Amino acid sequence: MLKTKWLIILLLLTFGLLSAQNWKTFGKELTLKDTTLISTILANPYAFIGKRVLVEGTVVDVCKKRGCWMELASDKEFQSIRVKVNDGEIVFPLEARGKLALIEGIVEKLEISKEELIKAMKHHAEEQGEPFDSTKITEGKTIYRLKGLVAKIQLD
Amino acid sequence: MKNLKWRKWNNILHRDLGYLAVGLTIIYSISGIAVNHVEDWNPNYKIRHIPVKTTFFDEAPVQVLVSKVLTKINIAEKPESYFRPSPQELHLFFKNKTLKLNIARGTGEWEIVEKRPILYEFNYLHLNHAKKWWTYFADLYALILLFLAISGLFVLKGKNGLAGRGKWLTAIGIILPVIFLSV
Numbered sequence: 001m002l003k004t005k006w007l008i009i010l011l012l013l014t015f016g017l018l019s020a021q022n023w024k025t026f027g028k029e030l031t032l033k034d035t036t037l038i039s040t041i042l043a044n045p046y047a048f049i050g051k052r053v054l055v056e057g058t059v060v061d062v063c064k065k066r067g068c069w070m071e072l073a074s075d076k077e078f079q080s081i082r083v084k085v086n087d088g089e090i091v092f093p094l095e096a097r098g099k100l101a102l103i104e105g106i107v108e109k110l111e112i113s114k115e116e117l118i119k120a121m122k123h124h125a126e127e128q129g130e131p132f133d134s135t136k137i138t139e140g141k142t143i144y145r146l147k148g149l150v151a152k153i154q155l156d
Numbered sequence: 157m158k159n160l161k162w163r164k165w166n167n168i169l170h171r172d173l174g175y176l177a178v179g180l181t182i183i184y185s186i187s188g189i190a191v192n193h194v195e196d197w198n199p200n201y202k203i204r205h206i207p208v209k210t211t212f213f214d215e216a217p218v219q220v221l222v223s224k225v226l227t228k229i230n231i232a233e234k235p236e237s238y239f240r241p242s243p244q245e246l247h248l249f250f251k252n253k254t255l256k257l258n259i260a261r262g263t264g265e266w267e268i269v270e271k272r273p274i275l276y277e278f279n280y281l282h283l284n285h286a287k288k289w290w291t292y293f294a295d296l297y298a299l300i301l302l303f304l305a306i307s308g309l310f311v312l313k314g315k316n317g318l319a320g321r322g323k324w325l326t327a328i329g330i331i332l333p334v335i336f337l338s339v
Contacts, residue, residue, distance in 0.1 A: 060239040060247060064198060073239045077218070080241070091285045094201055094269050098236040098249025129203065156251075 026090045027150040030054065030104050039076035041107060045144040048107040055081070055103050055146065059096045059153065065127045067091035070151075072103060082145040084108075090148060093155070100154040105146035113140040163310060170307040173300050180281075180297050187282035190275055200276050206266040213246075213259040221246060225257060 032054035041048045041055070060080055061071035069084045070092045083103050085092075112120065118134045125132035190199035210228055213221060222238050225231075225246065235248040235255075248255040257264035280286060284294055309318045309326065318326070 058237045058239060058249075060241070060249075064201065064203065065194060078240055078242055080239070088283065091283070095252070097254060097269075100237075129205070 022154060022156075023152050024155050025150065025152050026092065027085075027148070030102065030150050030152060032104055035102070038072065038074035038081050039079060042074065042076075042079060042081065042144060045107065045109065049109050049144075050106065052104065052106050052149070053146070055105075057081075057101060057103075059092075059099050059101050062092045062094050062096055063127060064094060064129070067093060070096060070101070070103075070148075072101060072146075082143070083148040083151070084145055085148040085151075090151060092151065092153075095155060096153045102152040103146060103148055104150040105148040108145055108147050110143040110145065111140070112143060114138070117141060163313075166307050166310050170304060170311055174304055177297065177300050177304060181301070183278045184282050184297075187275070187278040191279060191283065200272060200279055202270045202272055204266075204268045204270075206268065208255065208257065208264045208266060210257075210262045210264075212262040215243065215259075218246075221259065222248065225255075225259070229255075231255075 032052065034054065035056045036048070036053045038055050038057055041053065055072065057072035057074060057080075059070050060073045063069045066087055068087045068091070069082055071080045071082055073080050083105060114137060117140050118137050121137060122132050122134065124130075187199075193199070208229065210225075213224055213228075215221075216224065218238065218240060222235065225248065226235075231248075233250055235250050237249045239247045239249070241247065244258055244260040246257045246259050248257070252270065253266055253268045255264060255266055281290070281294075284291055309322065311317075312322070314320060316322070
């Protein structure tokens with residue numbers, strides 16, 4: 001009887017713990033409390049380069065191969081920002097797509113030449129299993145992204 | 157007598173730590189083969205694409221657009237969220253699947269993602285996705301493997317031991333990776 005009672009308590013505790021796992025943290029803990037709008041960063045990126053920011057958004061894409069980047073939807077329509085992490089340090093699960101995320105990271109600027117862009121887009125297309133047409137890329141570009149340090153994602 | 161005692165303990169530890177290491181070695185080996193070929197396949201997920209063809213949709217506020225798409229394509233499930241990468245595109249996120257639609261053309265695809273059962277968990281452990289205390293546990297396992305490798309050299313004596321065939325096989329095992337590194 002006592003054994004059954006303890007078993008029930010243990011099961012309830014385990015279930016409680018599992019149910020509480022709504023937000024999952026990748027990396028260490030968040031240090032910032034206030035979020036910055038992604039649209040604000042992208043509208044005036046020079047004000048944020050090198051700065052540590054906390055952003056919130058829906059995860060709209062994740063690297064399928066190594067989970068080494070995710071794309072976060074901006075508060076502004078048709079806009080998103082790439083969050084890149086070092087391979088293996090943080091691995092974003094594909095299940096994160098469509099979920100709400102809080103990301104803390106450092107804003108970076110990348111100047112990419114046309115050749116580098118073709119190489120990067122080709123690699124991206126191969127990773128994502130998508131077709132790629134290099135003739136569509138006619139010049140390099142400047143990209144602003146977050147070097148991700150911590151992520152909290154609202155998984156199931 | 158001293159040698160005998162030393163070898164006895166070497167073999168006992170080799171045996172018992174060997175038993176302890178069986179589970180993780182199987183996990184790490186299978187995962188190792190899987191992730192070794194990451195250029196050829198996705199070791200964690202099976203991803204399927206199913207083309208979709210429907211009518212084009214006129215520009216509308218996104219909530220209206222989503223509702224029209226769900227009705228037109230006969231989707232009963234409510235999306236968890238949605239995103240428009242551009243004015244021509246609409247992505248609807250459901251549990252384990254995404255509908256990517258070009259609303260101007262009425263074409264797109266379902267992208268269905270399934271975790272590879274067992275292999276996903278094996279990779280999770282092997283690649284240390286868990287982090288935190290698993291890191292230390294994996295370090296301990298690595299130390300056990302190191303011990304097994306070294307103690308294994310001294311398990312047997314005579315022609316089947318290190319002094320006999322053992323030295324040749326051990327040398328081959330060391331030279332092969334050196335050759336790969338040199339080439």
